[in-house]
Amino acid sequence: MKIVGVSGSKMGAKTRTAIDYTIKTLEEKYPDIDSVVIDLADYNVEFSDGRNYLEYEGDTRYVAQTIMEADAIIIGTPIFQASIPATLKNIFDLLPISAFREKVVSMIITAGSTKHYLIPEQQLKPILSYMKAQLVQTYVFIEEKDFQRKEIINDDVLFRIERLVEDTVVLTETYEKIREAKEAEYGF
Template sequence: MKLVVVSAGLSVPSSTRLLADRLAAATAGRTSAEVEVVELRDLAVEIAHNLTNGFPGRKLAAALEAVGAADGLIAVTPVFSASYSGLFKSFFDVLDPDALAGRPVLIAATGGSARHSLVLEHALRPLFSHLRAVVVPTAVYAASEDWGAEGLPERIERAAGELATLMTGLSTPPGPAEAGKDQKAEKDQKAEKDEFTVVPFAEQLAALAAR
């Protein structure tokens, strides 16, 4: 399995990247997933060029391919003007619209104040719902005062557990029992088709007239 982490943090060090790393570690600890981190800060110029000319650069193309091939995605953005960052949105604007369809996604954000925590439900969740991703129920917001305080580690663990469960469930092939049920259902459907015979309407009328 492959877990891709998209971090839109701009500063170095970045609280956004720190939150992304903690979420990735908690998720990977529950799965056998290989983790790949996509730092949007390093792709800003190529993203801008792609928006204007329609062609991704080499690094951006690799990042888009990684996201499209991921079994699970963690997307973390800093909050700017009560929403996700422009860089974060621009990356998903150039992503293929079908790339995340049915894919489990954990959303998270960082900000200076807890007052911006609703950005998760008002901005991020609608964005990924529009992309037809499966967004885990628990979203994680980390304000400046949350680091080192109670509550954040528990939210991280809960969200990571939900993502890991979705990733494992989607990647696990059906066991013998489930496979047997599927085969039986197919046989039953085939039997029903074999038993059902379509009689042309003209023949039905002829049969009625002969009575």
């Protein structure tokens, strides 16, 4: 199983901190799972122009191909101006419509206030559903007050991240078993 953690912004450190903690938790609890972090701040990703993701080169192709090869994706995103960052939306635009078919996607949201709590529900979940993702329904919402000096200081947030990791792995394993059972019906 391969799980990709995506830090979906070029700005700030809170989302990367949350994704790093999440992947660290994943690696500690499930050492046999292959995991990788893609921090969009570390890559020069071109704007989508409608080409197939395999026709891009360099960082753009690497990011898109790594996400497409994953069994599960943990998306971390800040909320800016009551919306997801353009860098994250661009990743969705680079990928095919059914990019997340048979993939589990979970979310970690960082925001300055509780006023942005519904942005994932109203913006991110519809995009992911349209792209055929199997969503982990609960997501982790982390506020500004939960961080101090690039560390998560709220134990409840740490617990919710651990639960998100567990839910992501269990759901991915469950969908894999369902796919295997369906394929076995064909008898080839």
